[in-house]
Amino acid sequence: MAKRVGIEVSLAIAEAAKLARADVVAAYPITPQTHIVEHLAKLVADGEMDTQYIPVESEHSAMSACLGASAAGARTFTATAGQGLELMHEVMYVASSMQLPVVMTVVNRALSAPLSVWGDHSDVMAVRDTGWIQIFAENGQETVDNVLCAFRIGEDRRVLLPVMIHLDGFYLSHVIEPVLFPEQSQVDKFIPPYQHPMPLHPDRPVTMGAFGPPIIYAETKKAQEVNLEASKEVILQCWDEFGKTFKRYYSPVESYHSEKAKVLLLTMGSFGETAMTAIDKMRGEGREVGLIRLRLWRPFPFKEIRQAVKNAEALIVLDRALSFGGPGGPVCSEIKAALYGEDKKPKVIGFVGGLGGRDITPAGFEEIINRGIEISQKGSENEFEIFGVRE
Amino acid sequence: MTKPEGELTWRDLEIGSIVTEAGNASQYQTGDWRSERPIFDNNKCIKCGLCYIFCPEGCIGQNAEGYFDADLFYCKGCGICARECWPKAISMVPEEE
Structure with a gap:
């Protein structure tokens, strides 16, 4: 036992x-x-x-x-x-x-x-x-x-x-x-x-x-x-x-309430657990949001990612690293590359956050999702934002 | 290796590109790095063997008559033999000549 x-x-x-x-x-x-x-x-x-x-x-x-x-x-x-x-x-x-x-x-x-x-x-x-x-x-x-x-x-x-x-x-x-x-x-x-x-x-x-x-x-x-x-x-x-x-099951990409969600958040590592709390709260308020957790980073699960996000309108990717002078977060840029050739794909919005041990609370994830939706509606998703940074 | 290196496909390689055959470095043609080759003038050669001793590639050998020559499969054309040969029996000529 x-x-x-x-x-x-x-x-x-x-x-x-x-x-x-x-x-x-x-x-x-x-x-x-x-x-x-x-x-x-x-x-x-x-x-x-x-x-x-x-x-x-x-x-x-x-x-x-x-x-x-x-x-x-x-x-x-x-x-x-x-x-x-x-x-x-x-x-x-x-x-x-x-x-x-x-x-x-x-x-x-x-x-x-x-x-x-x-x-x-x-x-x-x-x-x-x-x-x-x-x-x-x-x-x-x-x-x-x-x-x-x-x-x-x-x-x-x-x-x-x-x-x-x-x-x-x-x-x-x-x-x-x-x-x-x-x-x-x-x-x-x-x-x-x-x-x-x-x-x-x-x-x-x-x-x-x-x-x-x-x-x-x-x-x-x-x-x-x-x-x-x-x-x-x-x-x-x-x-x-x-x-x-x-009796514990793992897959390259985990979906949480993502089936009919219009907006998806993607995280990696321990932040997924906090994000789930935020998703639960928002869904309780009638919002159509879900979570994607990327577990397998290499080899990159192209097929599973495409399948998991294809029905969403917006996909908000949270990176915990910055590619200086580049396209923002490395995970977001890979997700964009994976979806580029797809006919049906969500808008991809990149955030960088949680740098150097900065916490993101459930309220923080809610803010990221709301801000991501705003960006996708404005059509300015080619930019990325550093979440929570003091201007 | 069953095939020459230039004919091996990625499928032919061993796990982790392990080399299983001992001594196969001898198959590596360093001669194609050469831009000049040594020419030996046996009229000047005194058979002292300095070229043989100084050759960093170890590609200079002595023939039955006691004269020396370089194995051009390995000779990189560094010119050390020509420089060290004090009777000036070795000269370096450009490959295109």
């Missing part, structure tokens, strides 16, 4: 890595990820977790150590946040292009300067194109469930890709939540042992990350792109299997 435990989400993530029997953890502490690696270190030191814990001198080394471990055939886990993720940046491309299924929780944090330890999605968006599978979690349970799924998806022979699970710094990482933990035997059954088909081994030498001259580089990138695209099928199968086993 599954156990229901009141636990801080960071600690729950470490427990999930333990349940998944991670062989190697290489990590460097950084707020707001610290509690995850602290708890992992404790579990290993107390002999509760049979894992090689590698303390490293930086995130760059953390990811590099993870690559080596994964290449040798070890199930590998790490976690980071904000600046730490940026320091890993170049090594992350190596993980995906060498097809090493490292699992990493990213406790989303704003980037300096000014120094901010609080949450937003600036760190995630900067690693958007690193070729990792990326999933956003909305609450602690989703985080734990998707850490388990991440090992199964990433290590699948048809995939062999690293996976990032994103959770909002403090909003999720430091909250104490009731979390259902499956039995060890259930997890063992759900996640088969990791077997890289060609690991580093003296008996069968291989070269990983070799030199790729112009004559072959484009082919390697095409193979990588096709592989990441194809991983979606395996992700869907995994979530389906997870649902059958544990």
Whole structure:
């Protein structure tokens, strides 16, 4: 039987890595990820977790150590946040292009300067194109469930890709939540042992990350792109299997009262829960509004997004990151790109908000929706606004 | 590798572009980087072997008569052999000549 435990989400993530029997953890502490690696270190030191814990001198080394471990055939886990993720940046491309299924929780944090330890999605968006599978979690349970799924998806022979699970710094990482933990035997059954088909081994030498001259580089990138695209099928199968086993169901795009809604709001991560409260209130007042939550960020769920929003008149996208000098929020610009060729599509209105830990309350979401409707009626949706900024 | 690199499609690549065959760097033609090639004048050559020692590519070999020549499949045309050859037996000529 599954156990229901009141636990801080960071600690729950470490427990999930333990349940998944991670062989190697290489990590460097950084707020707001610290509690995850602290708890992992404790579990290993107390002999509760049979894992090689590698303390490293930086995130760059953390990811590099993870690559080596994964290449040798070890199930590998790490976690980071904000600046730490940026320091890993170049090594992350190596993980995906060498097809090493490292699992990493990213406790989303704003980037300096000014120094901010609080949450937003600036760190995630900067690693958007690193070729990792990326999933956003909305609450602690989703985080734990998707850490388990991440090992199964990433290590699948048809995939062999690293996976990032994103959770909002403090909003999720430091909250104490009731979390259902499956039995060890259930997890063992759900996640088969990791077997890289060609690991580093003296008996069968291989070269990983070799030199790729112009004559072959484009082919390697095409193979990588096709592989990441194809991983979606395996992700869907995994979530389906997870649902059958544990009775919690996940999909790339979640719709909340969106079927007949004229106006839709789109959020990612923990803001979805607050937004739902706002949607409930507005629907109670007879407003035709609904919510779309984007869970799967890479590979991008084009089909599901198009399907979810096609009947709406206006789609209001809230980004928690800013693409400076660009089209506003990166999520909004991708949604616009996904819908551009569609015959039937809503007007897309972009907002950037919740930067560097700035809260958006249910009343705030209501304001965003009302302002979005106003913008769509004026036809000035090519501009974006930073919500709540003092002029 | 079963096919030459230039004929491999993206479907032919191993997982993560892993190289499974040892020593296949020898298939890489660095000779096409060359803009000048070394010409060896055996009338001036004293068979000292300095060109062989200094060649950073390791592509200069000695023939049965004791003279030296460069393997143009690998020679990048750097000209170090010509510079180090004090009897001036090696000259660099542009590829188009």
